[in-house]
Amino acid sequence: MSEDRLSSEVYAQAVDRLRRLVASPSVAADGRAIPETAEAVAGILREDGFDPVLHDTGGAPVVHARHEVPGAPTLLLYNHYDVQPEDPVEAWDSPPFELTERDGALYGRGAADDKGELVSRLAAFRTFRERHGALPFGVAFLIEGEEEIGSPHLPEYVRTHRDALRADGCLWEFGGVDASERPVSFAGMKGIVTVELHVRTADRDLHSSFGSVADDAAWRMSAAVASLRDADGTVAIEGFRDGIEAPDAALLAHVDALPDEEVELARTFGIERWQGGLAGAAWKRALYLEPTLNVNGIHAGYGGEGAKTVLPCEATAKLDLRLVPGQDPVAVRDAIRRHLDRHGFQDVRVIPLQHAEPAARSDLSDPFFAHAVRALEETYGVPPALQPNSPGSGPAHPFVHDLGVPIVGIGCGYPGSRIHGPNEHLRTRDLHRGTLATVRFLELWSGVRT
Amino acid sequence: MSEDRLSSEVYAQAVDRLRRLVASPSVAADGRAIPETAEAVAGILREDGFDPVLHDTGGAPVVHARHEVPGAPTLLLYNHYDVQPEDPVEAWDSPPFELTERDGALYGRGAADDKGELVSRLAAFRTFRERHGALPFGVAFLIEGEEEIGSPHLPEYVRTHRDALRADGCLWEFGGVDASERPVSFAGMKGIVTVELHVRTADRDLHSSFGSVADDAAWRMSAAVASLRDADGTVAIEGFRDGIEAPDAALLAHVDALPDEEVELARTFGIERWQGGLAGAAWKRALYLEPTLNVNGIHAGYGGEGAKTVLPCEATAKLDLRLVPGQDPVAVRDAIRRHLDRHGFQDVRVIPLQHAEPAARSDLSDPFFAHAVRALEETYGVPPALQPNSPGSGPAHPFVHDLGVPIVGIGCGYPGSRIHGPNEHLRTRDLHRGTLATVRFLELWSGVRT
DSSP states (O other): OOOOSOOHHHHHHHHHHHHHHHTSOOBGGGTTTHHHHHHHHHHHHHHTTOOOEEEOOSSSOEEEEEEOOTTSOEEEEEEEOOBOOOOSGGGOSSOTTSOEEETTEEESTTTTTTHHHHHHHHHHHHHHHHHHSSOSSEEEEEEESOGGGTOTTHHHHHHHTTTTTOOSEEEOSOOEEOTTSOEEEESEEEEEEEEEEEEEOSSSOEEGGGTTTSOOHHHHHHHHHHTTBOTTSOBOOTTTTTTOOOOOHHHHHHHHTSOOOHHHHHHHHTOSSOGGGOOHHHHHHHHHHOOEEEEEEEEEEOOSSSOOOEEOSEEEEEEEEEEOTTOOHHHHHHHHHHHHHHTTOTTSEEEEEEEEEOOEEOOTTSHHHHHHHHHHHHHHSSOOEEESSEEEEOSOHIIIIIIOOOEEOOOSBOTTSOTTSTTOEEEHHHHHHHHHHHHHHHHHHHTOOO | OOOOSOOHHHHHHHHHHHHHHHTSOOBGGGTTTHHHHHHHHHHHHHHTTOOOEEEOOSSSOEEEEEEOOTTSOEEEEEEEOOBOOOOSGGGOSSOTTSOEEETTEEESTTTTTTHHHHHHHHHHHHHHHHHHSSOSSEEEEEEESOGGGTOTTHHHHHHHTTTTTOOSEEEOSOOEEOTTSOEEEESEEEEEEEEEEEEEOSSSOEEGGGTTTSOOHHHHHHHHHHTTBOTTSOBOOTTTTTTOOOOOHHHHHHHHTSOOOHHHHHHHHTOSSOGGGOOHHHHHHHHHHOOEEEEEEEEEEOOSSSOOOEEOSEEEEEEEEEEOTTOOHHHHHHHHHHHHHHTTOTTSEEEEEEEEEOOEEOOTTSHHHHHHHHHHHHHHSSOOEEESSEEEEOSOHIIIIIIOOOEEOOOSBOTTSOTTSTTOEEEHHHHHHHHHHHHHHHHHHHTOOO
């Protein structure tokens, strides 16, 4: 196990940079402070001797920099400078855009996702240089400003900047430890498509005494949503599984060998029984390898105290579908429409929301991953869980498939960091350990003697 | 057609009484001003020479008065002095508890439901006396204070006061005209049972990347609710129809002969197509003779702008079930529980809400109804629609089945009166006509020469 803290100068610089970035409220959802934050990120890269440029994407600019070392491999870093909205702002214990240290953690919107990870990467390079001199490998940065709204311009950006982004591997935007403080990494991301369903049955709510002759939007939406999954929860949309590549024996064995988490997670989340009684290997295979359809919300009619005999005229539901490699998000969206039509729900509208990303999974036999596993084990003192893909979703597909690079997650997160919610924070010990794990990964991957 | 206005003295007195009653915010849901309003009602009855008493019920008191005329029949009047909450108070154009006249209508909470109907009854008696001298028939009042919360103490009250309430017929709490200004009456009420469904799948909302292993409360509730009706909307609960008496040929013929309303109502409500394409006689049979299950509301998870990839841990739905004669509301509630258990929804709780009333329908061949029909036709100049029962629900069962009296609806309402909502109002012309129709009914029923 290596030392477990950054030097005080490196740590102080990272916190100072994070303070500057958090102060810039770069909320992608409303386009707030996006150009200024891109400039601030470029300024920080410039302080470290990189030569950043802002690339127009049609949306928020990408901050790009490329440092070549002739004859040496190049590491691509994917991060983002945009953040989620700070709502509900009254639920924060300190101002969301003012980095505040308390109880061993740094609080602020973006402190964890993803500004903290970005300053950690730069702290890792500085530490590497302090130990070994100039970087013996190339570095390329792709720091986008639309991750929190589904990276709508990223795939096209990657395709048109393929040459500037060519690399031998990609350090993904996050990583960290699980609920047991075991390091976790991953070699891909699930895909995602999000839609809203909407139905209107009249131009006003009716008294429910009309319920035997008039349609009830709340019931129609419940029935439409229920039709999308079988009684056991399996997605029932015709064509949903089209294109899925069956996991091979090696992948199944890799997943089966991951540490068991379901007992501890059930306790943490207050879950009495996992879906369909899942446990052990079946639980892990479902989490990492199965696609799903989630109802993020459903709303119609009365929700107050007691009874109100109303027949609601309008209902909405929000769905996300988590995809595995081979599924096409646009085809899945079309399949929802066809399913609803076939099942008598022609009146239910399907409105695309911001996400439509295919899944991507790197080849776990790439030596890239052996370096990551060893770096994490040496830093944390326990072997990491290397997930074939995160159960979460992200724009990994253009990296793995257009650029042809493996992606790996190493970083400073933990499950309690409240990303996307009030009181988002980065634990200072995670900033130390995640950065040191990154340094160790750079050493192993670049073959520097240590 | 008789004269179409009350005398100015009678009208002024009715409005003044309504002003006093509306000023008393007798909201049953929170028990506000209940005893004072009962006293105010008793005071008004006393002004008219009745001898009211307040009967304890275990809840809000019943205002009761009985005026006997030996050897003559007795008319029972059922009304209520409680009202719905005034929320949302900001949506009112004048204070809810301050009777305000504008544009030919009297605005205020309870102006229509049911304080306006109560003062109309008393104005009808005064008009009758001014025309014919002392009432030649007995009168009994049952004015309760819990109608808006499902009349929980009424059935027991009626059973224990059967003697005080004995009568030959009952004038029900409301009546009026339909959207075409045609008078409507009815001879019964549907029943109702209301429940809330609740499910919890974890002790916090999860990130939806757990959706392939963790249950989603929004989906489970959608599936549970959807299971309660077949694809065509028919209630699918085993045992739901137990006890229903099939309508006989006379009843079907009566319903089929009612005026067609569905085209005009579809236009009013902005409905493109009634449930399952219902029209004509099938529409009327469904509206008056079929029971149903309505989803008054369903709520879970995210409902804001765009996507939020959350797995909600909690979901609720509110249901009302409209019952027809023969169905037992408590047995129906039990059948919902059994249905959910049988369909794998043991985790969905069924919480009884305030309503559990059986339906009741009077015998349409009772001469009582011929008098009502003639009184309405003479007053309005068009034949009324006499519904075998209102599509709405009310505590008619103890009247029809414990007291053995027919109930008939005559009153001052119209479909736009916004009862239960902001800007509830009583049109002044409905107050005139509804009261005069009541006078004419009293004349015909009591056999006074006119």
